[in-house]
Amino acid sequence: MAKVQQSTHPAYDAVARTLHWLTVLLIAMQFVIGWTMPDIHKGTQPVGLIAWHLGVGSTLIAVMVIRVVWRLTHWPTPDELPPLLSVVSRITHFLLYAALVAVPLLGWINASSRGWTVRLLGLVPYPALSETGSDFGHEMGDVHGVLAWVLFALIALHVAAALFHRFVLKDHVLQRMLPHAGPSNDSPRNQ
Template identity: 35%
Template sequence: MQRYSPTQIALHWLIAVLIVAALIMGWYFNSMQITSPASFKLKASMIAWHKWVGISVLALAVLRLIWRARRGAPAPLPGQPAWQLKAAGLIHLLLYALMLAMPLVGWLMSSAKGYPVVWFNLVQLPDLVDKNEALGHVLGWSHALMAYAIVAIVGLHALAALKHHFIDRDATLAWMLPSCRKGDTQA
């Protein structure tokens, strides 16, 4: 395989957009002051949307891992130093771990705090744990720390892609961009 498949590329960018949206919403509603019924309603809506996006990231990350297991990934370009290959592997491992763990911890936190997780106002997901405010508090801090971790790791991931594109002038970034030539990919 010379580059990622269109499905892998679509999942990559969709998950990236959703992660950014979830982070922005999370930071926004955590900084909101409740000063009126309207601000309460807005904050409640933002929290619901944040949960929808988080559960969507979880589902898409599972799908992406299944797709990657079935289709693989392009072999690294020749001539890359071993340390860069190890760093890229570690960054990808951490990204996948956070794409799974962060939404799960958010879901656990909501369960522990006694708040339902309703996906797109259609499907109420089951509580993962019984109500436990102390556990909910710990899970809330864990979820917040994961937010900072994912920002740092996504930042490193993006910087590495830009380094490959602008300094190394190799095809690493092109492998994950939506524009592809016929015959250059697998379905």
């Protein structure tokens, strides 16, 4: 009962695709806010853009928890790439996941060390991950800033690869993360 050619069908289910594009939106916001918000010193209050960074960040943490659980329980259709490319792609995806977990976690640790409570949607408080004023929390803030650049580089590589597949190799890798783009059987306009 094959319905559509596998290669033109999204390999990721609707939940995985929604989580992917929601993450893209939240990460883009975090970079813009993180790089434009004022410098933080001892005694800085988490208001304005800093409050936005924590608010969007708390949402991202929740989304990443759901995403990792979903990924471990719902495997996408295997890709059809040559073995070497497939391995490189899987390693990049793994590193992306690692950075997507590590960067927010380090930001959260740093926020705790500043005595700031991270709240989901400004309401539900997350536990503190380090003691107020701790050196560890302070240092993790520096690592957070550096790892954000690593994440940025991984994303640049990832997006370049997606576009390379789409416009140079002209294969169906991009469609794996998009809604079904093949001949539609649910469009009533096709007369």
